[in-house]
Amino acid sequence: MYGFKALIFDVDGTVADTERDGHRPAFNAAFAEVGLDWHWDASLYGELLAVTGGKERIRYFMTRAGIQLDPDRDADAFVADLHRRKTAHYLAMLGRGAIPLRAGVMRLWKEARAAGTRLAIATTTTPENVAELLAHAGEPNLADWFEVIAAGDVVPAKKPAPDIYHLALEQLGLDAADCIAFEDSDNGARAALDAGLKSLVITTNAYTAGQDFGAAPLILDQLGEPGSPPKVKVGELGGSDCVDLQVLERLHLRVRAASGASA
Numbered sequence: 001m002y003g004f005k006a007l008i009f010d011v012d013g014t015v016a017d018t019e020r021d022g023h024r025p026a027f028n029a030a031f032a033e034v035g036l037d038w039h040w041d042a043s044l045y046g047e048l049l050a051v052t053g054g055k056e057r058i059r060y061f062m063t064r065a066g067i068q069l070d071p072d073r074d075a076d077a078f079v080a081d082l083h084r085r086k087t088a089h090y091l092a093m094l095g096r097g098a099i100p101l102r103a104g105v106m107r108l109w110k111e112a113r114a115a116g117t118r119l120a121i122a123t124t125t126t127p128e129n130v131a132e133l134l135a136h137a138g139e140p141n142l143a144d145w146f147e148v149i150a151a152g153d154v155v156p157a158k159k160p161a162p163d164i165y166h167l168a169l170e171q172l173g174l175d176a177a178d179c180i181a182f183e184d185s186d187n188g189a190r191a192a193l194d195a196g197l198k199s200l201v202i203t204t205n206a207y208t209a210g211q212d213f214g215a216a217p218l219i220l221d222q223l224g225e226p227g228s229p230p231k232v233k234v235g236e237l238g239g240s241d242c243v244d245l246q247v248l249e250r251l252h253l254r255v256r257a258a259s260g261a262s263a
Contacts, residue, residue: 002245004199004252005178006118007108008168008192011151012125013184013205015105016133019049020206022099026090027054030082033089046207052124052158052187055083087126094132101137102203104223104230104242111245113145120148122168122181122191124158127151148172160187165195177256180248186211199255201243204233218243218251 012018024045031038038061040048051060058079061067069075093099112119121130130151134142143149148171155163169176176196183189183200185208192200193214202219204211213219218235224242240247 002249008120009182010188011123026086029089030085091132097136119146120168122150122164160190162191162195189213199252
């Protein structure tokens with residue numbers, strides 16, 4: 001039995017490298033579909049990731065680029081239509097199994113399930129995106145492993161606001177101190193930490209490796225697999241070659257002890 005009761009995962013960039021080779025080309029396909037000459041290359045998309053949420057990202061890009069619609073055109077409907085088209089392209093990619101889970105993710109989920117540790121998701125991506133990713137991750141009925149899937153526009157404010165984590169904790173019926181969160185970005189780290197999830201694991205990717213993750217106690221480039229250890233930037237694995245439940249237990253105990261000492 002472990003001191004923590006649940007693991008809560010972000011999705012995009014954390015569970016799978018969805019951003020550069022998934023969402024970005026799906027946005028571009030949607031733009032082309034409606035005859036727009038917009039193109040988000042990998043560098044530009046990295047900058048746009050400062051804004052969480054697909055519709056919000058489109059609006060931010062339009063403002064930044066000085067793009068104005070005809071006065072008789074409904075901007076909200078325009079953005080919503082673009083986002084629906086983008087989601088359709090993205091779901092098609094997931095359906096082809098084009099976006100695998102990151103190293104160590106499935107292993108850790110299986111370990112947690114075997115140990116009776118509860119699993120949850122807290123993400124700004126749409127519920128359809130989450131469902132399709134899980135459906136094609138190679139494990140039957142994978143979505144059923146997650147007691148809570150908090151996703152999309154179900155809270156007033158998206159990350160870095162802590163709202164989605166507050167919702168996930170409420171639906172789990174747990175305190176933040178009983179959970180460990182997994183994120184990949186500074187926005188996600190702020191959301192988790194502001195929700196009280198001080199036991200936080202950051203797995204960086206090409207877009208987020210240089211970001212500031214605040215007080216996150218464990219930052220590495222992946223969860224790792226036995227025989228294929230991650231590169232650890234902050235924290236330590238205590239001799240383990242991957243992030244497993246024992247590593248998480250030690251992390252959780254350290255964070256609780258530090259929180260008690262500063263109280």
